[in-house]
Amino acid sequence: MRRDVFQAIADPTRREIINLIAGRPLPLNSIAENFEVSRPAISKHIKILTECGIVTIHSRGRERYCEAQLQKLSEVTQWIEHFRVYWNQKLDALGEFLEKEAAAKAATAPAKALVPTPAKTAPPAKTLSAPAKTPPAPAKRTPKNIQHKKPAHPLKKNKK
């Protein structure tokens, strides 16, 4: 049977045990008092946790203390984290792609500054908002929501 950190946290009781002892080691008996399930059941969960390497047991006098080995949890957070990094990179790339496309469109559209005649076909929103995006922005690595600066002009952009 597989014994790893993924299995360790697969069970709600085991997660609760980890939470309980995350701050300080606790005697097995004290841990069991926090649960409605039987002490043997808790012992079994703790046995699995030790086999997964996430809990170690030390005897002090007559008590058996359970200590969480939290560094094992980093295997899970790392695993999840790689997807967070992945999606942040992808969405940065999407933002750059959208800006590049908008800039390319603006370059081919009759630009006000270059064409002296009134550009009656180009919607003004497009022409006005385009220059703000022209320089391709460097990839943003901020993990949180990025609010792109709104151009001062409040016109709505129309979907073509």
Add this chain to the structure above:
Amino acid sequence: MEKQQVIVERTYDVSPGRLWEAITDPEQMKQWYLPVEEFRPEPGFETAFDHHARGKVFPHVWKVTEVIPNEKISYDWRYPGFPGNSRVTFELISDENGTRIKVTHEGLETFEGDKNPDLSPENFTQGWNQFIGNRLKSFLEMVPAH
């Protein structure tokens, strides 16, 4: 097991329709996302493609599960030959700054990171050092207390 999910959001200064094209038209997806040859935003549509990265080939299989044009698309995402099936959902929300995109990737634990060395964290060297220092906090966020 509790859902192990990642949520990432951005706001772009474009219309929902423009963003929808970028995330559902394979020609556009190729330019920022993944080398997907065929894609149609239709429930049941399935596509497979190879992604070459770090000198290795990562076959992908996607199956579209839910579509609301210009608003939401979900697809299952798995790596054939390996355990696990995750689900990615893109949601588009129009707001005063343009369009907010929210990506939710869930079911990540089903990939069993330890089972697939090519997908293991060691292959993704960026960004988690701060997590190791912060691992308990992350863990508690990931696994809400009862």
